[in-house]
Amino acid sequence: MTTPSRIVVVGASAAGLTAAEALRHNGFTGTLTIVGAESRPPYDRPPLSKQILRGTWRPDRVTLRRPDALTALGADWLLGVAAVALDTDARELALADGTVLPYDGLVIAAGVTPRRLPTGHELGGVHLLRTLDDALTLRDGLLAATSVAIVGAGFLGSEVAAVARELGLDVTLIDPLPNPLIRQFGDHVAQLCAELHTQHGVQVRSGTAVTRLTSRDGRVTGLDLDDGGHVTADLVLVAIGSTPAVGWLTGSGLNLADGVRCDQTCLAAPGVVAAGDLASWPHPHLGRMRVEHRMNATDQGTAAARTLLGAATPFAPVPYFWTDQYDVKIQAYGRTGGDAELHIITDDTAAHRFAALYSTDGRVTGAVTWNLPRQARALRHHVAQRTPWRQALRHAATT
Numbered sequence: 036m037t038t039p040s041r042i043v044v045v046g047a048s049a050a051g052l053t054a055a056e057a058l059r060h061n062g063f064t065g066t067l068t069i070v071g072a073e074s075r076p077p078y079d080r081p082p083l084s085k086q087i088l089r090g091t092w093r094p095d096r097v098t099l100r101r102p103d104a105l106t107a108l109g110a111d112w113l114l115g116v117a118a119v120a121l122d123t124d125a126r127e128l129a130l131a132d133g134t135v136l137p138y139d140g141l142v143i144a145a146g147v148t149p150r151r152l153p154t155g156h157e158l159g160g161v162h163l164l165r166t167l168d169d170a171l172t173l174r175d176g177l178l179a180a181t182s183v184a185i186v187g188a189g190f191l192g193s194e195v196a197a198v199a200r201e202l203g204l205d206v207t208l209i210d211p212l213p214n215p216l217i218r219q220f221g222d223h224v225a226q227l228c229a230e231l232h233t234q235h236g237v238q239v240r241s242g243t244a245v246t247r248l249t250s251r252d253g254r255v256t257g258l259d260l261d262d263g264g265h266v267t268a269d270l271v272l273v274a275i276g277s278t279p280a281v282g283w284l285t286g287s288g289l290n291l292a293d294g295v296r297c298d299q300t301c302l303a304a305p306g307v308v309a310a311g312d313l314a315s316w317p318h319p320h321l322g323r324m325r326v327e328h329r330m331n332a333t334d335q336g337t338a339a340a341r342t343l344l345g346a347a348t349p350f351a352p353v354p355y356f357w358t359d360q361y362d363v364k365i366q367a368y369g370r371t372g373g374d375a376e377l378h379i380i381t382d383d384t385a386a387h388r389f390a391a392l393y394s395t396d397g398r399v400t401g402a403v404t405w406n407l408p409r410q411a412r413a414l415r416h417h418v419a420q421r422t423p424w425r426q427a428l429r430h431a432a433t434t
């Protein structure tokens with residue numbers, strides 16, 4: 036593989052920024068161009084549904100790097116302009132303003148976009164949450180509202196429910212699945228999540244879907260449910276998951292089956308790598324996956340950059356994510372939920388302390404903790420080593 040001399044990064048956020056830094060760190064001295072659809076310099080998203088929404092952080096605190104660090108990268112920053120087409124044969128990237136960028140190395144790190152309900156998003160009081168502007172608008176809305184309905188009880192919906200309760204609003208959390216976060220953690224932990232929200236006064240409406248939003252004079256007034264119920268709300272957050280931002284890659288020849296489909300080294304096509312929320316790759320131990328979590332964006336950005344420079348190795352992280360809800364920090368490693376078997380290590384519900392392992396085929400494949408950060412790090416070891424679960428439980432009992 037010849038070393039590229041012109042590399043373009045699409046997506047100026049966690050994965051794209053890290054890839055650009057890793058390129059320079061690993062000796063790339065050629066032309067580096069970073070294209071970002073948002074006009075803001077790179078910022079961090081996890082605080083948007085936590086500190087920004089609560090109002091405990093000023094917006095500028097989410098910036099990922101100081102201006103001098105961005106300048107030191109020696110990159111051309113094309114912000115506020117989207118990539119609109121990719122020709123992998125000619126190795127050219129087209130931008131919305133008509134610019135065509137030739138490249139010999141390309142990093143695709145365009146993330147995901149929130150899913151929408153079929154109708155209703157034109158109404159006042161209906162929100163999505165992905166960007167800093169979304170978060171600031173949502174905060175203003177929450178401060179003016181008295182009741183909020185949250186459609187979707189995944190991480191985002193659950194976190195916003197917690198903040199909205201802290202702000203004193205009436206909160207209803209709605210999801211067609213039996214409990215919040217069940218897809219991520221399985222039945223038992225999802226039941227704990229439901230209890231956590233109920234204890235804090237959230238109306239958890241599980242097992243029911245929204246059929247339509249109701250409105251008066253162009254503003255949302257609530258929503259109808261398929262169990263015949265109605266929820267009154269002057270603010271609605273739609274948090275029903277995301278889809279990879281790959282529309283602009285149609286016709287590029289890349290496999291877009293679930294995001295950008297890559298090999299074990301994050302390579303999607305000759306000279307093209309992908310990283311972050313939109314990249315799907317076959318994890319050597321955990322199977323094909325696409326991870327929409329912050330730590331993965333950094334790790335994969337670094338791995339993809341190394342691949343582009345000819346130092347490809349299989350990308351085999353121990354996936355990690357966290358979520359903060361009320362006074363509970365949930366941390367998880369590996370694959371949690373799904374068909375995996377749950378093995379509880381600590382269950383102190385009153386103190387909101389919990390730890391468990393997940394196993395598949397007799398070996399540890401995941402771990403989750405509530406408010407036990409030290410134990411989380413210890414359990415990570417068993418996920419990384421795929422320890423037989425009985426052995427891991429014995430070890431956990433003695434440490």
Ligand SMILES: Cc1cc2nc3c(=O)[nH]c(=O)nc-3n(C[C@H](O)[C@H](O)[C@H](O)COP(=O)(O)OP(=O)(O)OC[C@H]3O[C@@H](n4cnc5c(N)ncnc54)[C@H](O)[C@@H]3O)c2cc1C
Pocket residue numbers: 045046047048049050051070071072073079080081082083084116117118119144145146147164165166191280283310311312313326327328329330332355356357358359
């Ligand atoms: C509110 C919120 C809270 C979160 N909280 C947590 C958490 O607690 N824990 C956790 O692990 N993870 C959390 N996450 C997830 C985490 O933030 C993401 O995994 C991470 O941001 C992914 O980084 P990325 O660079 O792949 O994608 P993104 O951060 O989405 O960045 C992609 C960038 O590419 C740009 N782009 C898209 N299309 C184009 C195009 N055609 N041309 C140019 N640019 C384009 C986008 O505008 C965007 O700026 C949260 C996410 C959100 C939204």
